[in-house]
Amino acid sequence: MATVTYDKATRIYPGTERPAVDKLDILIEDGEFLVLVGPSGCGKSTSLRMLAGLEDIDEGKIWVGDRDVTNIQPKDRDIAMVFQSYALYPHMSVADNMGFALKIAGVPKAAIRERVEAAAKILDLTEYLERRPRALSGGQRQRVAMGRAIVRQPQVFLMDEPLSNLDAKLRVQTRTQIAALQRRLGTTTVYVTHDQVEALTMGDRIAVLKDGILQQVGPPRELYDSPVNVFVAGFIGSPAMNIGTYKVDAGSALVGRARVPLSRDTLAGLREEDRNAVVLGFRPESLDRAAPNADGAIPIEVDAVEELGSDAYVYGTVPAEAGASKEIHFSSGDAQMIARIDPRDVPRKGETVWVTIRKGEQHAFSSATGARLDKK
């Protein structure tokens, strides 16, 4: 067991100017499950491979425990890439399938047996140890494959999008299994995914990357409740946060006809470059249905309703004449607005609903830099 430290670790691919990973600083605690997440090209996979030893570290260092592994070959790092290759050999017993790689490493027979049995116990495979893989179900075979990594007793497990090839149902199942297994083993794990739902459900902490730069690292709740910038705000959460740029007038943001009071931190943080505008974000669940004439009510023309049983979401547009946010940027949906509503009172397509932002549940960011202005 060990901590992992990225110490200003940088990777610059030959022939490129911009680093693929730029001065990455993360301290991963012993036994922690850290998820690296971000859109494609953000540097998450490269970061993982730098730890694995597959990518050179051009500047900075990486430590496993108190050992500097920056210039150490992959196999000598005491790290296991899980799911890299998981062929099962049909004529070998489950026990041999799990333990044969230890023979290469020169581990004595008795010790191999011991480790295989311990792993089998954790994986619920004890009674199958003497069987051939053919006699196992698909899920059990997958666990045998995991067993191959576990018996090596590495300091760190690395997983690079291990679920991307599975269908949706198996993905959810395996996601839960991996998370539970990691907690039982207590081995430090770094996990890469592009799927923020996977990140939120699995990680002890999540590190969000964009353009090779670490945006924020913290527990799922922290990223959800206090994103440090517009990018993290928009990336974490499903459905995504509503984000728009609004004029500031007398201490409030003008959202349509509504005046959303801004916090003291926010107002103090506004600079000249912000040109008297602020980026506001509010999650779909921070909106309440209101009467059309309610104070600060925002009209939404319903484009679609997504009913999930326990919840329902309205996807709609804010009519321009209502003074909607102009030049909304940072947000993918332009003037689209998503609101969570009572699933027992669902409007029809084409109707207009009015919502108000629940007090204090907005997130304010600088319109110039995208950085968070209000403290939480």
Next chain:
Amino acid sequence: MPLTFKGAADPGLIALPWYLPLGQWPKETIAALPRGISRHVVRFARLDDKVLAIKETNPRIAKQEFELLRKLGKLGAPCVVPLAVVTGRQDALGAPLEAALVTAHLQFSLPYRALFSQSLRAETVTRFVDALAVLLVRLHLIGFFWGDVSLSNALFRRDAAEFTAYLVDAETGELHETLTSGQRNHDLDLARTNIVGEMFDLEAQEHLHESVDPLAVADRLVARYGELWHALTETETFTSNIPLHIADRVKALNNLGFDIGELDMREAEDGKAIVIRPKVVDAGHHARRLMRLTGLDVQENQARRLLNDLDEYRVIVAPPGEEESYAAHQWLTTVFEATVRAVPRQFRAKLEPAQIFHEVLDHRWFLAEAAGHDVPMAVAVASYIKNILPERPDEKAVLGLTLAEMSAERTAEMTADLPALTEEVLTREIPEFDGDNTGAWGRDDGYGDSDDDDDAPVQLVRKTTKREGPNRTPPSATTDAS
């Protein structure tokens, strides 16, 4: 989404039963089950006179692997040729089916498991591992990180006395500008683990000769790789006689079968020495030379063997001062083609023409040794066809297990997410086809051997090299064509 074919526009592809899961394809379509270990359902299917390898997987993987194999092919990597990606498949009830990647079956290739019906001997293992080491070096030189190196993920073709390995599974692969030493070492480490696993599996099956030590085999791969990589990429420093040293280096690489495409040369810091390093090296030195001289497209070691014979021919038979290209043409028509044409049609699925030629040369050597004097080529050919070739198995399309093997064995390769294989009907079919990769007898231009009674018309220009059909001619009675 409608059924979509991306890639080679072979109209015949549409006729295959895409509305069925691959596992349920009728046995008329299926040529055999593959022998290698695969992550997905893989089947060999027959389409007209071709054999296709079809892999079911998700559309993203299929497209990615298709593109990657295409790029590798363009870069000259030894790998299978991708034909198409099939998406939008639906069953009869309209339920979606997985996408499929279609590749052409590599003729005369052998899965490693096919080469030992009894047991795999140390010497054969060694040759496999050496071939795999060369493949890995070649892939690494062009920046390909394999991610799952194993004997199962390669196919092997006989190449004179050696084997040449071809990449078949690029699913985990990535193409980079250059590889880091970490990536190369990781591939090597994976190779080591996988080879040991594969050997242990053979051992468990009692198909491994006791002389084989799995760990030593895996170590050999690492050692061979290291030697070759070093020889190809090593930086050398010389203080004098630079042109000679460079010529030596080029020659050494040529002997390993590589050409230097680009060489970096720079003065050492103190200005007293020159540092040289090959920057671009291309495999296939001998194959290219033979191709240039004769138009024959064969593998590297076969080319080496053929070139040796060609050089000998130039010295002994061709008039002195004859231009190399002219002598090569003469050798091609009077020696090489005469030899491969002598092979009766029914034996042509046994080995590639160039491989047969290699074996004939070997056979000729044995005959000469036994006789105590040189034996004419025609005699060697006739003797080989009569005594050796009929015993050889057909290797043109060794796809999977034979029925007999299957019933004795019920081997089903599997991986972690591969569903259990249900009852399968297996056939092992060698389809009739004329095309092959060497062009030596595949053009269907009616070479007109007397054993080809039912064949196309005889081409007159070839008549001078025509011989009596070897089946009807005792070796001693053949005319010496060489």
